[in-house]
Amino acid sequence: MNIILILIPAALxxxxxxxxxxxxxxxxxxxxxxxxxxARILFDDDGPAxxxxxxx
Amino acid sequence: xxCCSTRVPPETARASAAAARDAEFDLSAExxxxxxxxxxxxxxxxxxxxxxxxxxxxxxxxxxxxxxxANLTAKTVTVEWSDxxxxxxxxxxxxxxxxxxxxxxxxxxxxSAEAAAATDLLRRMAVAGFAAANVMLLSVSIWAGAEGSTxxxxxxxxxxxxxxxxxxxxxxxxxxxxxxxxGWRLNMDVPISLAIVLAAIVSLYxxxxxxxEAYFDAAVSLIFLLLIGRWLDSLMRGNARSAARxxxxxTPRGAWVLPPNGERRFVPVDEIEAGDVVQLAPGDRMPVDxxxxxxxxALDRSLLTGESEPVAVASGGIVEAGALNLDGGLxxxxxxxxxxxxxxxxxxxxxxxxxxxSRLARLADRAAQIYAPVIHLVALAVLLGWxxxxxxxxxxxxxxxxxxxxxxxxxxxxxxxxxxxxASGALFGRGIMLKDGAALERLALVKAAAxxxxxxxxxxxxxxxxxxxxxxxxxxxxxxxAGQSRHxxxxxxDQWxxxxxxxxxxxxxxxxxxxxxxxxxxxxxxxxVRLGSARFCGVxxxxxxxxxxxxxxxxxxxxxxxxxxxxxxxxxxAETVGALHNAGIATIILSGDRAPVVKAxxxxxxxxxxxxxxxxxxxxxxxRMRKTRTPVLMVGDGLNDAPAxxxxxxxIAPANASDVGRAAADIVFTGRSLGAVRTVWHVAQQTRAVxxxxxxxxxxxxMIAIPAAAAGLVGPxxxxxxxxxxSLLVTANALRIRLVxxxxxxxxxxxxxxxxxxxxxxxxAQQGALA
Numbered sequence: 001m002n003i004i005l006i007l008i009p010a011a012l013x014x015x016x017x018x019x020x021x022x023x024x025x026x027x028x029x030x031x032x033x034x035x036x037x038x039a040r041i042l043f044d045d046d047g048p049a050x051x052x053x054x055x056x
Numbered sequence: 057x058x059c060c061s062t063r064v065p066p067e068t069a070r071a072s073a074a075a076a077r078d079a080e081f082d083l084s085a086e087x088x089x090x091x092x093x094x095x096x097x098x099x100x101x102x103x104x105x106x107x108x109x110x111x112x113x114x115x116x117x118x119x120x121x122x123x124x125x126a127n128l129t130a131k132t133v134t135v136e137w138s139d140x141x142x143x144x145x146x147x148x149x150x151x152x153x154x155x156x157x158x159x160x161x162x163x164x165x166x167x168s169a170e171a172a173a174a175t176d177l178l179r180r181m182a183v184a185g186f187a188a189a190n191v192m193l194l195s196v197s198i199w200a201g202a203e204g205s206t207x208x209x210x211x212x213x214x215x216x217x218x219x220x221x222x223x224x225x226x227x228x229x230x231x232x233x234x235x236x237x238x239g240w241r242l243n244m245d246v247p248i249s250l251a252i253v254l255a256a257i258v259s260l261y262x263x264x265x266x267x268x269e270a271y272f273d274a275a276v277s278l279i280f281l282l283l284i285g286r287w288l289d290s291l292m293r294g295n296a297r298s299a300a301r302x303x304x305x306x307t308p309r310g311a312w313v314l315p316p317n318g319e320r321r322f323v324p325v326d327e328i329e330a331g332d333v334v335q336l337a338p339g340d341r342m343p344v345d346x347x348x349x350x351x352x353x354a355l356d357r358s359l360l361t362g363e364s365e366p367v368a369v370a371s372g373g374i375v376e377a378g379a380l381n382l383d384g385g386l387x388x389x390x391x392x393x394x395x396x397x398x399x400x401x402x403x404x405x406x407x408x409x410x411x412x413x414s415r416l417a418r419l420a421d422r423a424a425q426i427y428a429p430v431i432h433l434v435a436l437a438v439l440l441g442w443x444x445x446x447x448x449x450x451x452x453x454x455x456x457x458x459x460x461x462x463x464x465x466x467x468x469x470x471x472x473x474x475x476x477x478x479a480s481g482a483l484f485g486r487g488i489m490l491k492d493g494a495a496l497e498r499l500a501l502v503k504a505a506a507x508x509x510x511x512x513x514x515x516x517x518x519x520x521x522x523x524x525x526x527x528x529x530x531x532x533x534x535x536x537x538a539g540q541s542r543h544x545x546x547x548x549x550d551q552w553x554x555x556x557x558x559x560x561x562x563x564x565x566x567x568x569x570x571x572x573x574x575x576x577x578x579x580x581x582x583x584x585v586r587l588g589s590a591r592f593c594g595v596x597x598x599x600x601x602x603x604x605x606x607x608x609x610x611x612x613x614x615x616x617x618x619x620x621x622x623x624x625x626x627x628x629x630a631e632t633v634g635a636l637h638n639a640g641i642a643t644i645i646l647s648g649d650r651a652p653v654v655k656a657x658x659x660x661x662x663x664x665x666x667x668x669x670x671x672x673x674x675x676x677x678x679x680r681m682r683k684t685r686t687p688v689l690m691v692g693d694g695l696n697d698a699p700a701x702x703x704x705x706x707x708i709a710p711a712n713a714s715d716v717g718r719a720a721a722d723i724v725f726t727g728r729s730l731g732a733v734r735t736v737w738h739v740a741q742q743t744r745a746v747x748x749x750x751x752x753x754x755x756x757x758x759m760i761a762i763p764a765a766a767a768g769l770v771g772p773x774x775x776x777x778x779x780x781x782x783s784l785l786v787t788a789n790a791l792r793i794r795l796v797x798x799x800x801x802x803x804x805x806x807x808x809x810x811x812x813x814x815x816x817x818x819x820x821a822q823q824g825a826l827a
Binding site for chain 1: 104105106108109126127128129130171175178179182183186189190193194197206213217
């Protein structure tokens with residue numbers, strides 16, 4: 001049963017990775033403007049201006 | 057880029073923006089860091105990715121602009137720039153110069169607080185989901201037969217994951233439960249919190265004693281499932297933008313005032329008094345009611361009436377607060393203060409009505425009021441029962457907790473939001489936007505329905521229903537003349553003439569002239585021809601209250617000919633009103649229009665009708681209906697309907713309604729047919745049925761689970777199975793709403809835009825002629 005000492009932390013780590021990725025995407029406002037982002041991918045120039053830095 | 061064009065020409069917008077709005081925007085800009093200014097602007101006419109790119113590129117190229125971001129979903133633009141480089145007004149003018157009218161967002165804070173609350177729930181839900189999956193995984197190994205130290209290890213790991221999760225993700229429930237208890241009330245969150253907290257404490261005690269039974273998995277998945285319901289709910293509520301807020305956004309913050317002998321100055325809107333002389337540049341919104349002293353212009357009164365056709369005003373004309381000045385400069389004498397303006401009056405009525413409505417109890421809340429005390433009594437009875445039969449305290453508490461957990465209103469918490477979310481999705485596919493899920497609950501029970509006339513039962517586009525027999529030649533002449541005008545009435549006559557005309561060649565007309573509000577005239581082979589009002593065609597008014605609007609036609613000095621026009625009925629208006637009537641719902645027309653017209657429509661549709669009502673009359677009439685027959689449905693579109701829309705238990709507006717009308721309504725439908733109202737009503741009944749079935753399922757499941765739990769037969773495994781089964785059942789039952797919807801052709805959401813485009817008339821008139 002010693003294998004669970006490796007497997008449980010591994011499972012928690014991988015799950016945690018997924019959770020962290022989701023929380024990061026949420027925090028970086030990736031769900032704020034779903035319509036806009038869909039269109040934004042089509043802009044072929046080097047980005048007009050950066051987004052406001054701070055989060056309200 | 058065609059979708060990005062607007063009616064305000066860029067040059068005039070820029071001219072007007074120069075100074076007046078500077079002060080206005082400056083008031084709303086914030087200073088996030090020293091030397092940096094930030095402005096939130098609403099740009100409702102932003103429609104596509106190209107609009108976003110255009111705005112961001114233009115702003116990015118400005119000197120001093122640090123960051124610019126357009127949000128297409130929320131239709132807002134956020135700009136940051138260094139204070140010294142530009143003024144707030146210049147930034148706004150830059151965007152307006154591109155053809156996007158912008159408004160300062162007063163309520164950025166309120167709105168972002170709502171969004172933050174939803175995001176917060178989502179974050180807690182993600183954490184709970186992660187924890188539920190992992191704890192369940194560990195629990196499965198325990199149930200599979202882990203023994204001794206292995207079981208203890210797995211229990212401890214579960215505890216390490218579950219306890220912080222409960223503390224973090226369970227917070228919304230604990231806070232709400234505490235709030236309720238402080239006010240000596242019980243809500244659904246009280247039994248939830250109690251079950252979670254007790255389960256955690258007892259499980260921890262069990263684990264520390266090396267016991268067999270821990271309820272960590274149950275507690276965490278309970279939180280996860282309930283947070284799903286809570287989040288769905290907040291998502292639906294977030295969609296319901298307050299109508300009063302939209303109104304406030306439409307009111308300017310100030311205006312240029314000309315003192316009797318002095319420099320003109322920019323005065324904040326609350327300091328404008330009746331009698332002040334206000335200058336209104338093109339692109340400005342009127343801050344107060346007034347009468348025009350000098351100048352001519354076209355006004356966009358769509359905010360007040362929902363009618364997109366610009367209205368011409370000249371000296372002596374009346375300008376209401378909220379009207380948008382389109383093309384000429386106006387000097388206006390204020391007849392009211394902003395506080396007392398038409399717009400402010402309506403805003404006050406709307407706010408009051410919204411407040412009252414937000415207090416209406418929801419189905420799930422009402423269920424909780426009965427459910428929560430029952431659960432507590434049952435759990436207490438179980439505890440006392442075990443103690444009475446001589447069991448030790450630990451056994452008794454475990455049985456009581458098992459009872460609390462299996463009865464925990466997981467299915468109840470999911471029942472309503474899940475059904476509403478599914479219904480909302482299904483309706484969206486049919487071009488119907490649901491802003492408030494609870495509106496469906498009330499709609500299902502509706503006992504009375506009030507309809508506005510223009511724009512709801514009728515399309516606001518006239519058609520000819522009375523016309524004399526004409527020679528083919530004359531008919532061709534009428535068609536040729538009417539075709540020259542864009543006036544809706546002329547368009548209707550044109551349509552009629554084209555339908556009647558056989559293959560006669562069109563006469564040539566020269567020297568066509570149109571006098572606004574009067575008619576159109578031209579020369580046909582040296583004979584003047586006129587089409588327009590009775591006076592315009594030299595007819596003595598044969599007075600009498602006719603239900604029809606009239607257009608006259610006159611060829612040279614011959615006898616003038618009369619056309620009677622009637623507003624086109626919205627498709628399926630009769631069927632919808634009839635269907636509601638047959639279902640025992642009292643229907644009534646509440647209109648601001650002239651009595652004969654309204655009465656005639658009421659007879660056509662077989663309903664009661666009240667005419668010549670002002671917005672407050674409509675509201676009063678609606679309140680009276682609410683006393684005898686609640687809930688009441690209101691279907692309306694204009695600003696004059698807004699108070700009634702907000703006051704009704706549930707309200708529906710077409711997508712081409714005025715902004716405020718749309719914001720005040722719970723449900724908005726796109727497309728031309730009023731059949732949408734019937735569809736929503738059906739779906740509402742279905743949704744209510746499903747919610748009640750779900751409550752029934754939950755009750756049935758409790759009837760089986762409670763005795764088992766009370767008998768001490770329910771361990772963690774049984775609790776977990778019971779809980780997920782009931783939640784799955786409830787979700788699956790909610791999905792049935794999609795299946796039972798009547799098969800209808802899908803209405804594209806784009807239809808709303810098309811609808812607005814043709815409001816002026818051509819196709820509508822054709823439809824009317826066919827109808």
